[in-house]
Amino acid sequence: xxxxxxxxxxxxxxxxxxxxxxxxxxxxxxxxxxxxxxxxxxxxxxxxxxxxxxxxxxxxxxxxxxxxxxxxxxxxxxxxxxxxxxxxxxxxxxxxxxxxxxxxxxxxxx
Numbered sequence: 001x002x003x004x005x006x007x008x009x010x011x012x013x014x015x016x017x018x019x020x021x022x023x024x025x026x027x028x029x030x031x032x033x034x035x036x037x038x039x040x041x042x043x044x045x046x047x048x049x050x051x052x053x054x055x056x057x058x059x060x061x062x063x064x065x066x067x068x069x070x071x072x073x074x075x076x077x078x079x080x081x082x083x084x085x086x087x088x089x090x091x092x093x094x095x096x097x098x099x100x101x102x103x104x105x106x107x108x109x110x
Contacts, residue, residue: 003070004063005031005040012082013089017062020090021108023050054107061096061104065089 004010011028018027025047034040045056069085072078080088097105 001034001037001040004037004066005034007066009082010066013062013066013086016083016086017058017089020086023047025050051103051107053103054105057096057101057104058093058107061092062089065092 005014005028014026014028018024024030026044031040032043034043041059044059045052047055065085065088069080072080093104093108097108
């Protein structure tokens with residue numbers, strides 16, 4: 001739970017994603033307090049005025065990149081600033097849309 005939604009580093013990434021998509025409901029300060037990753041995921045997936053399937057893809061992508069950065073810190077002793085992880089997320093989102101993630105394309109292209 002901490003790594004994906006409560007960590008200061010991850011919250012900065014989510015704030016950047018919020019700004020990128022111009023969607024205030026994705027900013028961590030607007031999230032309800034949750035007790036589990038499943039509850040956080042479910043609550044975030046019900047965000048109004050945001051395409052549900054595209055949002056789920058985005059959440060998976062952000063969590064994946066955060067997990068990969070966490071592993072790089074632990075195992076490779078490398079640290080990337082949050083803006084670099086956000087840039088990687090944007091690049092990956094673009095690649096996913098080119099590979100056919102039409103719901104994600106709808107979300108990031110709105």
